[in-house]
Amino acid sequence: MVRWSDTFWGEGNRGFEVLSTNVKNGAIAIEEFQRFLTESSQYESTYCKNLSRLQSQLLKVQHVGTFTPIWQSIRDLLEKVALSHSTTVTxxxxxxxxxxxxxxxxxKKVKTSIQKDSDILRTADLVSQLNNALNTLNKAKEQYHSIGLDYERAKRTGNNLTNGTSTPTPQDNSTTSSLAQTAFNTLTSSTRQFERLEKKFRQSHDDYKTSVEKYNLLRNEFEKRFYDGNSFLLFFSR
Incomplete structure (x- = not known):
């Protein structure tokens, strides 16, 4: 199944950003086109005037002899070319x-339909929230997996430590008491570290879950706004 969000907006939800940039740069593109037309018109006008001046010079001279038909053809050609460039200038x-x-x-349309349209402003804000939520989600995911690896490693170490504890062989009372105390302290310290790590792991799991839920909520709202026909898109169809 083809997903609309994957085929149009692409990675990073940049579709809205592309349209926004095009709208902002639209006035610049129009001004550049105006400058091109103005310069082209000036060149055409100058060329037309030069051709007319050249044609006038030929009309003042009386040509006789063999080249008379040729000069007449040149005058007619200059007149047609000058008329063509004059039409182009017009x-x-x-x-x-x-x-x-x-x-x-x-x-005017940009100011009324884009800059002051609450729906479009809301969409722009939604895109910003969506990108921020995606960044938060990626960080939460990375942290969750990192802490999860430490948690699983600590769990295996704790199991090995518990399974490896055995009843000490009979020795004198002082040695036995010292070994037992050392083993107890080690086990207690490991247990406390494991409990702190377990608490940290559960917290990272909750943060990751919350980030996923928030991102999905914003993502659904984001897609729904465009499925329903956002006024930003309608701006281009007017």
Whole structure:
């Protein structure tokens, strides 16, 4: 089964971030396009004027002889090329007006539909919470497994220590008492360390479980918002 969250948003839930960045950079892209059209229009206009000037110079000169048809063809060609570039300049100017109007409309739409939309702000905050929850989850998981290894190792050591304790062979009372006291102290110390480690292991387990539950809750809310048709996505379809 194909999961929507895996195929569109990708690792790190960067889909929303990509769309947000595109919206923020949209005005910059429009301005760059405007500059390109303005410069292109200026070049076309300059070239058109130069062609018209050259054509005017040819009209002032009387050409006779064998090259007369050729000069006439050149004048006609210059006139057509100049007219073509003049039409291009007009087209650029009309396009620039449309782009300018679109730029104004885009900025207004961003301010009203993006920057002040409570639903989109909530989504952005949700994405931030989701990423933070994921980082917390990874840390809790790593800590849980690390403490778990120490706990299992201590459990095996404690079992070996308990199983290895045997009744000492008859010796004098002072030696027997000293050995018994040493064994008792060692066993007591190991037991206390094991209890502290066990408590720490249970705490890490609870933290890991809580992190998983919090992440799943945010993840479900995150996916539900986009499944239901978030207004941020509707912004691009207007």
């Amino acid at each position: 087209y650029y100017q009309e396009l620039l007006r449309e782009i300018h109007n679109y730029h104004d409309s885009y900025q």
